[in-house]
Amino acid sequence: MSQVEKKAGLLRRTSSSKKPLKEKVVLMYDEIFAKEDPAKNNPRFWDELFLMKVNLEYLESKLESVDGEEVQRIQDNINSLFHHCVQALGEEHQIKVVNALQTLCALFRGVHQKNKSASGFDIINMLMGFDKAELRMKDLMESLDSLLCGEGSESLKSLCLKLLLCLVTVTDNISQNTILEYVMINSIFEAILQILSDVSSRGQHGYDAVVLLALLVNYRKYESVNPYIVKLSIVDDEPTLDGMGMVVHQALTEYNRQYKDKEEENQGGFFSTLTSMVGSMFIADADEKLSVQTNEAILLALYEAVHLNRNFITVLAQSHPEIDMAGSPATPIPTTPTTPLGTTPPSLDMMNNPELPLDPNLQTSNLLITFLKYSSIVMQDTKDEHRLNSARLCLIILTCIAEDQYADAFLHDDNMNFRVNLHRMPMRHRKKAVDKNIPSRPLVCAVLDLMVEFIVTHMMKDFPMDLYLRCVQIIHKLICYQKKCRIRLHYTWRELWSALINLLKFLLSNETTLLAKHNIFHLALLVVNLFNMFITYGDTFLPTSNSYDELYYEIVRMHQVFDNLYCMVLRVSTNTGQWKEPASKVTHALLNVRAIINHFNPKIESYAAVNHISQLSEEQVLEVVRSNYDTLTLKLQDGLDQFERYSEQPKEAAFFKELVRSISLNVRKNVSLNTLSQDVLLKEFSTIS
DSSP states (O other): OOHHHHTSOBOOOSSTTSOOOBOHHHHHHHHHTSSSOTTSSOTTHHHHHTTSOOOHHHHHHHHHHOOHHHHHHHHHHHHHHHHHHHHHTTOSOHHHHHHHHHHHHHHHHHHHHHTTTSOHHHHHHHHHOTTTHHHHHHHHHHHHHHHHHSSSOHHHHHHHHHHHHHHHTSSSSGGGOTTHHHHHHSOOHHHHHHHHHSHHHHHHHHHHHHHHHHHHHTTTTTTSOOHHHHHHHTOOOHHHHHHHHHHHHHHHHHHHHHHHHHHHHHHSHHHHHHHHHHTTTTHHHHHHHTOOOOOHHHHHHHHHHHHHOGGGHHHHHOOEEOOOTTTSOOOOOOOOTTSOTTOSOOOHHHHTOOOOOOOTTSOEEOHHHHHHHHHHHHTTOOOSHHHHHHHHHHHHHHHHHHHOHHHHHHHTOTTOEEOOOOOOOOOTTSOOOOGGGOOOEEHHHHHHHHHHHHHHHOOSSSOOHHHHHHHHHHHHHHHHHHHHHTOOOOOOHHHHHHHHHHHHHHHHHTHHHHHTTOOHHHHHHHHHHHHHHHHHHHHHHSSSHHHHHHHHHHHHHTHHHHHHHHHHHHHHHTSOSTTHHHHHHHHHHTHHHHHHHHHHHHHHHHHHHHTTOSSOOHHHHHHHHHHTSTTOOOOOOTTTTOOOOOOOTTTTHHHHHHHHHHHHHHHHHHOOGGGSOHHHHHHHHTTOO
16 A cells, blocks of 8 residues: 555555545545646636645645656646635635645645756745745734634634744745745734734734744845734834733743753652762763753844834743743643654643732842743853854843943843842852852853853853853853943953953863864953953953952962963964964953062062961952052053944844754744644534524
C-alpha cells in the first residue's frame, strides 16, 4: 500500500479479497487530482466538498506526491480548489469556512513541500494561477481581515491566525516566500492591533498575533520598504501598546515560573540530600536538567517593539502587581510532555486578567523586571549555538534600552525601586543568594547586577567574546547617562570593578588560546576605558567621596593585573603583526591607571616602612590615598563618554536572518491546525446553518 493510500481514511474491510473503502472526501480529492474538471459531472461538487471534514494528511501527501508532468495536468483543478476555498470564506455556513481555512493550509504546505526548489512565481502559479494571483490574494486577505475583526467565533479567529502563521512559515527563509508580497500589499496590521488592544481577544489570540507580527516585520526588511515596519514604528495607541506588552510579559512570566518550578523540583528530595552529602559535584547534572528551550519568537517581538517604536519604552516601566502564576487559579493550556518549556502561550485565564487586586504587601513588577529575570536564566548557559543566540538577543534588547533617554530616566528613578530576584548560576565557590536579602533599588542596579553576573560566570575555554563586548558596552552606556545627568547611584561598584579586573586577568592568562579566535585587545580597551570613565568623571556620579577612594584602592590593590596587561600590550604593539594597532590603543588607554599605580605604590610602601607595618589594612591604604591626591597628575582623555549607537543593519543583519529562520522552523513545527481539534470545531458549528 502506498504512503498516500495509508493516509486515505480507510473505513472498513468487507473481506480480505476486497480493497478497503475510502472516505467520500478522499474520493473527492482524487477527482481534483484527475485531469477532468471535478464540477463537470457534479455541479454541486465544491459545495459538497466544503461540507466534508477535511483530511489534512491525505491532501498534503497527495500534493507532495505529484510529479512535474502531473503538476501541469492538474494545475487548473488546484487553482480552482484555491479559488473555491477563498470563496467559501464568505459563506454563512461556518462549517464551510472552517473546512476552507484548513484546506488552504494544506494547500500552502503541500505545494511548498513538493516544490522546495521552485521559484516563488512557479508556486504562485501552481496554487492560484499567476494571472489571477493578485485578485485571489486580495480576496483571501480581505476575508481573513473580516473574520479577525468581526464578532464571530473565537475558534474561527484562532484558525485564521494559524493559517497566516502557516503561510508565513512555509519556507525556511521567510524572505524567499514570494506569496508574502501580497500580504504586504493587503495588510492585516490593523487586525493584529485590534486583537492586541481588546482584553478578551488578546487573552485568546494575543500570543499568535504577536508572533505573526514579529515574523511579518522581518520579511525582506533590508531589501525593500516593509509596511509592517513602518506601521509598527508609528503606533501610539496606548491600549494597543499595553496589550502587546502584556502578551510578551505573560509569555516570559510563564517561562520564568516553569523554570523556577523545575529548579525547586531538582533541589528537593533525594537529590538535594545527596548533593549536600558530597558537596557540589552534581551541580553540572542539575544544571543540565534545567537546560530548557527558550522562546525566541516572543523575544524577537519584544526586540522589534523596543527597537522600532519609541512609545513602547513606556510600556516597559508600567507597574502592576507581580503575578504569582503558581498561586493563581489559572488552568494552563495542556501541553504534551515533549513540548519545550516556554514555547507555549500562557494560560487564557491569566491573559484575560491583566488587572489584579492590589495588595499593599505584594511586590510590584513590570515587563522590564520580568525580562531581566528571563535574561538571567537564558544567559546562564551559552554552550550551544541556540542558547548563545538567545543570550545575544537579550543583550541586544538591553543595548537598545540603555541607549534610550526615557528608558534611562526610569531605570535611574529613585522613586521607582524594585526588588529584582535574578537567577544566579550555581558555582562551587559561592553560596546561593537568599531571595529575602535582595534590597529594593532603582532598576538600573538590576541591569548592572545582570552584567556583573555574566562577566563573572562565563570566563571559560569557549569564550563568548561577542556577549562580553555587549555586556561591557551596556555598562558603559549606563555610566555615560549617569555622568551626563550627574546621577549618584548607590550601587556596590566594587563588585563591578572586581569583575572587570578578573576579566582582564582571564584575558592575560589565556592570551595565546584566545588570540587564535578573538581580538582580545578590543575587549581589554573597553574595560580599561570603563576604569578611565570612573577615574576621570567618577566624582560626578559615584555616590560618595569614599567610593572614589575605593576605586583607587582597588586599582592599587590589583596593580599586578594592570602591570601585566601593560607589559603584554607593549610587547605586542612593538612587534609587527595584525594586533599591533589594537594593542597600542590599550597601551595609551592605560596611561592614567599606570599613573595612579606609580604614584600611590611608593607612598604606601613608604607609609608601611615608616610605621613598621608589614601588612597594611584597607583603612590604612585608603588613608594614604586620601592624603596624596594633591600630588597626583592625570591626563584628560577625550571621547570616554562617547559611544557608537546601536544599528541593526549591517552589523546584526546576518544574526537576525538566521534567528528568524530558526523561529520560522520552530513555529512551523508547532503550528498545526490539529491543535484546534477538527471534531471540536465541527461540533461548535454543527448547529449553525
